[in-house]
Amino acid sequence: MWFYRMLLWICPASFREEYSREMEGVHQRRLAHAQGWGRIGVWMDAISDIVLTGLATHWSLLVQDTRYAWRTARRSPGFSLAAIAVSALGIAAATSVFSIADHVLVRPLPFADPERIVKIWESQPTRGFSNIDVSPANYRDWKAASRSFSQMAAVRGLSVNLSGAGEPERLEGASVNASLFPLLGVAPLLGRTMLEEDDRPGAPGTVVLSYGYWQRRFGGDPNVLGRQLLFDGQPYAVIGVMPPHFNFPAREVQMWTAMRFDNEVYADRRNNFLSVTARLRDGVSLESAQQEMRTIAANLAAQYPQELENVSATAMGLRDELTTRTRTMLGILIAAALFVLLIAMTNLANLFLARSAARQGEIAIRLALGAGRARLVRQLLTESLLLAGIGGVAGTALALAVIPLLVRLAPSTLPVAAIPSADGRLLFFALLATGLTALGFGVLPALRSTRGQLALRSATGVRKDRVRRLLVVAQVAASIALISSTGLLLRALLRVQNTNPGFATSHALAFRTSLPMPKYASTALRERFYQNVLGELRALPGIQQASVISFRPLGDFRGGLWPPIVSGQESKVNAAARFVAPGYFDTMRIPLLRGRDIQDSDDARTLRVAVVSEAFMRENWPGESGLGKSFGVRFGDLQFTVVGVVGDVRFRGMERNIEPVMYFAHSQIPDNAFFWFAPKDFVVRASSDPMVHLPEIRRIVARADPAQPISDVQSLTALVEDETATRRTQVWVIASFALAAFLLAAIGIHGLLSFSLEQRIPEMGLRRALGAQTSQIATLVFGEGLALSVAGSGLGLGMAWVLGRTMESLLAGISPYDLYTLSAAVALAMVMTIGGTLLPVIRAVLIDPAIALRSQ
């Protein structure tokens, strides 16, 4: 029988209390009448009967309660709309941030068994370098020697000029080993991926297209298979199309070609340009694979002591490459969203408490008429669920609208789409947030309001006030924490924005024309192209200067850092190498501090010259003018003589340290060397908006070489702004959270004071009658608000302190205890208090003692 009684718990309490004993009786009689196997039949019947009955009664209660809740909600539309709006806000905040964080940090990456996929890099632990690209020779030897991986594949970035059909176009892609696709476990949508025979030297060119590119360039034409495309003038046959969500190794990649290593590429062990991906063999842990890679690298280093001095190898999971910054930022956003949800919940709880006080009479009467408490609580909860549910739908819609704006929050290095797809997981977060909200604001008021009895009304009123006060204090605290976080991030953003990049941004434009090899293998040929283009550009009316460089600042930094050799010694500080045409520093407005710029007269027959940055001088010849000094560079064992010193430039990023740069004359590059460094980024300075010259620029480039596309057109202003785009997204997300929190907390203070004033009208009237001054009454009410605000600020400052410490890495050097920010947050809290108390104070002052006393 205990089992039958337990089963009855499926039914709602109200039904159970009424009929459980009866049902038990019926069941006992049935059992008594049955024999042998028949008893089992009776039990089976009973189980299914109770389950069905339970569901049916729950459902009919739900329908009944929802109808009732709907009527109640309709009766006070202002209250209901406020509750819906507040919960929608909280739910939207939580849902959007959760789904972004889930997308970046948690959701399995879109590959087969993604947790078994690792990246392997070279490293130089003694110099503190990790994640160094891998040389083909090392990759080949790792692959042959390792036992921890079932597959290994190399990938390198690729950027080609697509020509032949229509307008030439610059296309970002990746050259990969044939084993990459099976390794990732992703099948093509159309056609096939490369086979081993496509990945051999001399094999005909094959290309697999990304879904996005296939749609954009070929309109999703299934007959694209077999088409020939010209990449840098070489034919490639389209053999396949990948599915939509395949982004490997990064989102920009629009096509994949076979690596087709030839034997030459293995010659130089320090020619590092590969990124290596591998799949762990079943049963092999990441730790043991790392151990094996260290051993293999140590063996290779022993074998090639010159080239591989101090070179080791590390393996890491795909997500392990996410920076601390990304993780911190998402963590902060999650905390902020939870704060908003919390504030929304406490606010709603307060609203409901206030209303349940108003409905105390109704509830007390229903309790007195014999309605069970459980039944009443359930019905009140249905009301909050209904409002939260509607808020949840609105909040989800809001989240869906907002998420695309958060595209900057997912780092582009992760092989996932820019924004999370709106799928079941997002819906799950929305449901979770909705349920949490409904319970959070429904349970407390429901329990409290059904506990009271009519006679105890005034006594419980005081207790309830204490709870409501605590809720308001929590709201003020959370909004202070959010406001100060916003302030800190905003200050950090301003500091980064005010950082001098080392060059002037106004009226300047950068664009890229990558000259294809081997067509442009000769330096003179390239030089002619540059001179044609630059000559025409400089002659354009409205153009002040123009030049070209290997890689412009703040770009997808490439080209590596090299140790210069000064007086036969390798310098401890690496420097970046750039080849430029004359006039680069003038165009960029990089100040020439000493000596001269690179000139047209510096050519293959004259002394190899270099212009170096101030940091380069500081590191290598501190305190000297440096002009006339000479130094060597590892690649090509070339020697250069310093002819000029220029100002430092933040070429890697606005928040990166300044690093030394060596600028060389392009005209002095030997033929067939450093293709990678061949200048491709043009910069143009105009006297007004440079974008208006774009059509002429395109014509000029086309005249110099009709097959040459231009790409990556951007104004330098946009380039610098782009640097802070992630920060700006981050700041506006937190700022909108803080604004919501601020408003909600002000409404919370207002609501509480209005409510408690309502209860104290007779008291106020009495005070007035006894001669209290207007100012005394005002002080009394305002003081109540102030007390809440001060308590909340104290708590909030504590929370702000913890939050600030957590996000120190995001603050660009601003102290997490920044006095200005914290005082601004407290000042805003005071504004909030004054705003929230204003109406109650006015109402208190206007109370007419005669009327107030009569109402008792």
Added chain:
Amino acid sequence: MNPEALLPLPAATFHILLAVADQDRHGYAIIRDIEVRTGGTLRLSAGTLYRSIQRMVEQDLIVETDERPAPEFDDERRRYYRITPFGRQVAKAESQRFASLVEQARALGLAPGRP
């Protein structure tokens, strides 16, 4: 309330009304009565019975009675139900509805009796 408003009645409701039409009965007695009258073809489960009873009490078709039979026949756990005057009206209205349906079926030769 208009008795017609509740028609057609769910089968279980009508059977329960019939079961308590002539005397007050407790739950198991109602089940047995229905079983006997339908020749064993309809056996209400406890859940269906009490869910129907709950609704019928709410609709004022039946009431729980305080009168108990002689103690030797009584089990203190049992609760007895009695049809209300409104319940009687509803049962009559439902019977008439059935009667009229049977009349129409007979006219079409679908039920026994003279057309």
